[in-house]
Amino acid sequence: MSMSENIRPLRRNAIRQQNETLILQAAEKVFAEAGFGGATMQLIADVAGLPKANLHYYFATKEELYRCVVENIFEIWLQAAASFDNASGPVEGIGAYIDAKMEISRRHADGSKVWASEVMHGAPVIQDYLENTLREWTTGRAALIQNWIDDGKMKPVDPEHLLYMLWATTQHYADFGHQIETLNGGRPLSDTQWRAAKENVKAIILRGIGALRD
Amino acid sequence: MSMSENIRPLRRNAIRQQNETLILQAAEKVFAEAGFGGATMQLIADVAGLPKANLHYYFATKEELYRCVVENIFEIWLQAAASFDNASGPVEGIGAYIDAKMEISRRHADGSKVWASEVMHGAPVIQDYLENTLREWTTGRAALIQNWIDDGKMKPVDPEHLLYMLWATTQHYADFGHQIETLNGGRPLSDTQWRAAKENVKAIILRGIGALRD
DNA sequence: TCGCATCCTGACCATATGGTCAATTCAAAG
DNA sequence: CTTTGAATTGACCATATGGTCAGGATGCGA
Numbered sequence: 480m481s482m483s484e485n486i487r488p489l490r491r492n493a494i495r496q497q498n499e500t501l502i503l504q505a506a507e508k509v510f511a512e513a514g515f516g517g518a519t520m521q522l523i524a525d526v527a528g529l530p531k532a533n534l535h536y537y538f539a540t541k542e543e544l545y546r547c548v549v550e551n552i553f554e555i556w557l558q559a560a561a562s563f564d565n566a567s568g569p570v571e572g573i574g575a576y577i578d579a580k581m582e583i584s585r586r587h588a589d590g591s592k593v594w595a596s597e598v599m600h601g602a603p604v605i606q607d608y609l610e611n612t613l614r615e616w617t618t619g620r621a622a623l624i625q626n627w628i629d630d631g632k633m634k635p636v637d638p639e640h641l642l643y644m645l646w647a648t649t650q651h652y653a654d655f656g657h658q659i660e661t662l663n664g665g666r667p668l669s670d671t672q673w674r675a676a677k678e679n680v681k682a683i684i685l686r687g688i689g690a691l692r693d
Numbered sequence: 694m695s696m697s698e699n700i701r702p703l704r705r706n707a708i709r710q711q712n713e714t715l716i717l718q719a720a721e722k723v724f725a726e727a728g729f730g731g732a733t734m735q736l737i738a739d740v741a742g743l744p745k746a747n748l749h750y751y752f753a754t755k756e757e758l759y760r761c762v763v764e765n766i767f768e769i770w771l772q773a774a775a776s777f778d779n780a781s782g783p784v785e786g787i788g789a790y791i792d793a794k795m796e797i798s799r800r801h802a803d804g805s806k807v808w809a810s811e812v813m814h815g816a817p818v819i820q821d822y823l824e825n826t827l828r829e830w831t832t833g834r835a836a837l838i839q840n841w842i843d844d845g846k847m848k849p850v851d852p853e854h855l856l857y858m859l860w861a862t863t864q865h866y867a868d869f870g871h872q873i874e875t876l877n878g879g880r881p882l883s884d885t886q887w888r889a890a891k892e893n894v895k896a897i898i899l900r901g902i903g904a905l906r907d
Numbered sequence: 908t909c910g911c912a913t914c915c916t917g918a919c920c921a922t923a924t925g926g927t928c929a930a931t932t933c934a935a936a937g
Numbered sequence: 938c939t940t941t942g943a944a945t946t947g948a949c950c951a952t953a954t955g956g957t958c959a960g961g962a963t964g965c966g967a
Contacts, residue, residue, distance in 0.1 A: 519953085519954065520954075532958090535957080
C-alpha cells in the first residue's frame with residue numbers, strides 16, 4: 480500500500496485543528512443565516528459533515544461554539560482596524576480603512592452578519608470587548624482624526640460620528656448584501672461593481688470631510 | 694353602580710384592535726431583542742401581559758405574527774421614503790430623507806432591528822416587497838438623483854450606492870444602537886447628541902456629493 | 908505487538924416550545 | 938332575561954432541541 484493515500488493519516492494535533500475549523504466555518508455560516516436562536520447544532524453538524532455528538536466533543540455547548548465564532552470575527556475586525564494607523568492624513572488612513580472594511584464585507588460576509596446580530600441583540604457575549612478593546616480603539620482613532628482636523632487636513636466633523644459612518648457604510652454591503660443583491664437583479668455584485676461601490680464610498684466620505692480638494 | 698367604571702366595557706371591535714396592537718408591540722420588542730428563532734410565544738405573551746393561548750387566538754402562528762410585525766415596519770419605512778419627493782434639489786430632498794430616517798432610527802429602533810434581521814437572514818418573508826415595492830422605489834429615486842446630477846445640482850455619483858449609503862448611515866443608529874450606547878459611556882444619546890449625529894450625517898453626505906458649496 | 912489516550916458516534920434523555928382544544932366568561936342584541 | 942357569538946384560558950400534546958454517555962474505533966509511542 481502506497482504512502483500516498485487519499486485520506487492520509489493526520490497527526491493527532493492536526494485532526495483537532497482541522498475539525499475545529501471545519502465546525503467553526505459551518506457554525507459561522509449557520510449562525511449568519513439563522514441567528515443564534517434559529518441555528519441548531521444538528522444543522523451545523525450537517526453542514527460540517529459530522530455527527531452532532533462530535534460537535535459537543537470539541538465545543539461543550541452551543542454558547543461556547545457561538546462565542547468562538549464571534550471572537551474570530553472580532554480578530555478579523557481588529558486586523559482591518561490596523562490599516563488606520565501609520566497614515567499621514569485622512570485620505571490615506573480613512574481610504575485604507577474603507578478599502579479594508581469593504582474587503583471584509585465581501586470576503587467575510589457571514590462573519591459580519593454574526594457580529595451585527597450579536598450587537599443588535601445587546602451583545603450578550605461580547606459586551607466586554609465593546610467596553611474595552613473597541614472603546615480604546617475608538618477613542619484612539621477619534622483622537623487621531625481630531626489631530627488631522629487641528630492640522631487643517633480635513634473639515635471639523637465629529638470624529639466619533641465619522642467612525643460610525645465608516646462602520647455603517649462598509650458593513651452595510653455585508654449585512655444587507657441580500658437586499659443589494661435583490662436590487663441588483665438577484666445577482667451578487669461583480670468585481671467591477673464592488674470596485675465602484677468602494678470608490679463611491681471613499682469619494683463621498685473623503686470629499687464630505689473636506690479631505691479631497693476639487 | 695356608576696357608569697364610569699375604571700375598566701369601561703370596550704366595544705367588541707375595540708377589544709380586538711386593542712389586543713392586536715398590544716401583541717404586535719410586544720412581539721416587535723421581543724423579535725428585536727431575540728431574533729425570530731430566539732423569540733418565544735410565551736415571552737411575547739408575558740410582555741404583552743396575556744396568556745399564551747390568547748396570542749394564538751389573534752395570530753394563528755408565530756410566522757403570521759412575525760409577518761405582521763415586519764409589514765408594519767415596512768409601512769413606516771415607506772412613510773419616510775415619501776419625504777424624498779417634492780424636493781427641488783438634493784439638499785432639500787436628501788436632507789429631509791436623512792432627517793426622517795434618523796427619526797425612525799430613534800423612535801422605532803426595535804422595528805429597524807427586526808427589519809435588519811429579516812434582511813440579513815435572506816428576507817424569508819418579505820422577499821416580494823424587496824423585489825417589487827422597494828425595487829420600484831429605488832429605481833425611481835435613482836432616476837431623480839440622476840436628474841439632479843444632470844442639472845448640475847450635485848456631483849456625479851452612483852445614485853444606487855448613494856441610496857445604500859443613506860440607508861446604512863441612518864439605520865446604523867438603530868441597529869447598532871447598543872454599540873453606540875456602550876461607546877457613549879453606557880448611556881443613550883441625548884437630544885443634543887442625536888441632533889449632532891443628524892447634522893453630521895447630513896453635512897458629510899451633502900458636502901460629499903457636492904450639493905453644498907463651501 | 909501492546910497499551911493508552913484521543914477521537915468518534917448511535918442511542919438516549921430532559922426540557923422547552925409551538926400549537927390545540929374544550930370549557931368558561933362576557934358583551935350586547937332581541 | 939335569554940340567546941348568540943366572540944373572547945379567554947388552563948391543561949394538554951407532539952415534536953424538536955441541547956446535551957449526555959457508554960462503548961467502540963483509531964493513531965501512536967514504547
